[in-house]
Amino acid sequence: MTVTGIRYTLVGGLLNLLLASPLWLSAQSPELVYISNVSATQSAGRTLTNVEDQTRATLDRLGEALREQGLSYSDVVASNVFLKDTRHFQGMNGVYRTYFEISPPTRATVQADLLEPDALIQISVVATGESKEVITPEGLRSPELPYSWGIKVGSTLFISGATSRDPDTYQPVTGDMATQTQRIFGNIGFVLEEAGMSFGDLVSCRVFLDDPRGFAVMNQAYAESVSASDPPARATVRASLMNPVFSTEIQCVAESSSERKVVRAEGRAPGRLPFSPGIDTGSRLYLAGVVGRGSNASEQTRAALDDIRSTLEAGSKSFEDVEDIWVYLADVRDRDIVQTILN
Numbered sequence: 123m124t125v126t127g128i129r130y131t132l133v134g135g136l137l138n139l140l141l142a143s144p145l146w147l148s149a150q151s152p153e154l155v156y157i158s159n160v161s162a163t164q165s166a167g168r169t170l171t172n173v174e175d176q177t178r179a180t181l182d183r184l185g186e187a188l189r190e191q192g193l194s195y196s197d198v199v200a201s202n203v204f205l206k207d208t209r210h211f212q213g214m215n216g217v218y219r220t221y222f223e224i225s226p227p228t229r230a231t232v233q234a235d236l237l238e239p240d241a242l243i244q245i246s247v248v249a250t251g252e253s254k255e256v257i258t259p260e261g262l263r264s265p266e267l268p269y270s271w272g273i274k275v276g277s278t279l280f281i282s283g284a285t286s287r288d289p290d291t292y293q294p295v296t297g298d299m300a301t302q303t304q305r306i307f308g309n310i311g312f313v314l315e316e317a318g319m320s321f322g323d324l325v326s327c328r329v330f331l332d333d334p335r336g337f338a339v340m341n342q343a344y345a346e347s348v349s350a351s352d353p354p355a356r357a358t359v360r361a362s363l364m365n366p367v368f369s370t371e372i373q374c375v376a377e378s379s380s381e382r383k384v385v386r387a388e389g390r391a392p393g394r395l396p397f398s399p400g401i402d403t404g405s406r407l408y409l410a411g412v413v414g415r416g417s418n419a420s421e422q423t424r425a426a427l428d429d430i431r432s433t434l435e436a437g438s439k440s441f442e443d444v445e446d447i448w449v450y451l452a453d454v455r456d457r458d459i460v461q462t463i464l465n
Contacts, residue, residue: 219268230283303343356397357411379403387432419456
């Protein structure tokens with residue numbers, strides 16, 4: 123199967139092969155631009171060896187890509203930053219904040235193996251030229267890091283990756299996986315409420331787990347907040363977080379819609395885990411992550427794409443309607459195999 127014309131983010135070092143989050147765009151939806159896998163290890167013939175220089179060159183390259191679309195840094199609404207080493211977090215932030223000084227985009231940052239062997243940072247973003255509203259919840263202290271809690275574009279809300287932080291002090295709330303997941307959803311709730319939404323409007327979430335052994339406990343706590351009948355689509359992967367006291371980080375998108383419905387492939391029974399295969403809002407179709415089956419990366423990629431195609435068809439869509447797809451790899455050395463199939 124060939125998937126063409128789709129921007130995709132490809133990162134390694136996570137849980138396993140997982141394909142996630144295709145989105146379908148209708149004429150009524152805000153126009154979103156996806157720029158993926160941006161990194162830079164060279165500048166003006168010079169090899170860049172520290173994260174500050176690479177972050178600056180990567181963001182310069184991102185700026186060029188934005189300008190090609192008639193956009194600028196101020197049009198970015200969501201950012202995913204992947205670092206090779208969590209120790210580079212502060213160095214990255216020092217440079218990153220100079221590019222997004224006012225109303226920075228929502229963001230999630232995790233550690234992962236990157237596509238370029240010498241890269242220390244890789245960035246993927248979502249941007250739009252349409253008007254946006256920065257969501258600053260009254261009950262949630264403003265982040266000390268360069269990101270906004272939420273950005274709303276039309277009826278779509280992008281929410282930053284949330285960790286277990288005290289809403290009054292921004293300090294970490296430690297505890298087991300259940301405690302942290304509950305606190306995370308408490309903070310997400312503040313963002314939703316400020317935007318005039320509720321947990322029932324969540325359409326897609328990414329869950330980053332520091333330790334996959336906490337998966338079952340996370341699911342139990344996660345299910346307490348999301349809708350039982352139509353929970354958001356979701357992808358869950360293992361990734362090291364920026365602060366070792368945190369066990370999970372959750373990044374979500376919400377959309378208010380009276381046409382919301384679950385999309386499930388024909389003949390497929392509801393699963394036991396708290397997520398939907400797909401959520402159709404009438405303007406976009408959000409799909410959950412799919413884990414491939416098979417003995418190697420090629421078989422698993424094709425199996426995952428077959429499952430995604432079945433869900434797309436159940437929503438009267440095809441791969442031609444897909445805007446964005448994320449690929450998580452257990453071994454980044456399989457990237458060429460996966461890219462060949464996707465291309």
